[in-house]
Amino acid sequence: MAATFGAMPSMSSRNDPPSPDVQTDAIGAVISAITKDEVKASQRRLGGRDQGERLSTSHGGRRSSNRQATDRVGTVRCSPLGVAAGISIPGPCSDLITGIPTEPVQTRPSIDQITATVVLSEARRLNFPGSVVQVQPRGKTLVNLATNVYATPRKIDRTLTVLTWPVRILATPTYTWKFGDGTSITTTTPGAPHPHAEVTHKYLARGKVVVSVTLNYDTWYQVPGGDLLNAGVVNIASPGTPIEVCEARPVLIDPDNDAPPTPTPAAATGCR
Secondary structure, eight states: OOOOOOOOOOOOOOOOSHHHHHHHHHHHHHHTTTTTHHHHHHHHHHSOTTSSEEEEEEEEEEEEEEEEEEOOEEEEEOTTHHTTTTTTOOOGGOOOGGGGOOOOOOOOGGGOOHHHHHHHHHHHGGOOOOOOOOEEESSEEOOOOOOOEEOHHHOOOHHHHTTTTEEEEEEEEEEEOOSSSSSSESSSSSOOOOOOOEEEEEEEOOOOEEEEEEEEEEEEEEEOOOOOOOEEEEEEEEEEEEEEOOOOOOOOOOOOOOOOOOOHHHHHHTTO
């Protein structure tokens, strides 16, 4: 007697990917496989550290790492048991499929990224010092007199951290002097006090002027194991020093008369 059978439901192929519900159940089973005894044993090995820290365990004669991962529900631990079960755990645990768990690695910038432009930008944060101008004679000078000016000598030799690398910074300035009468000069010397007058200027007319100096730091840098390279120039302006330029006038005096001479118009303005 022939038997009649209804349509048989199709069986899913073993090669078909599991449904999301099956994956979720499998992940839950893997997570549940980490027993409290496992956690306690790992804590003892780590000296009672917090469970959030990395734990070490051994499976199948190979050493692997438990890592902390976060899913939508909360914080769970990735377990090498997932590898043994052949289950793909998405997200931070996915690398366990290969059997070679990895940790996040912070990559250090290449030393080749340290260029002159980068160094010059960082070097400006060093606040290179400027200098106040000293003038001799102080406060007042005379027309056609070699007025002496000088600044504080400066030199930079420091180590600066650039892109996590220690970089040596060397800088020596030249000095650009502005005398307040429209003239300026640049020297390699900061000048010196009298009598070693190295930087002088003669004014041709009376008046009030402001003398200033700008330090132009020729900046060089050296990365670990590298040569000294030029980065460029950092210009540091300084506050000015006001002076009054007076004009000397001849005065006739009577050697037989002890009375002081009559004040001249120049003397009345403060120039003596």
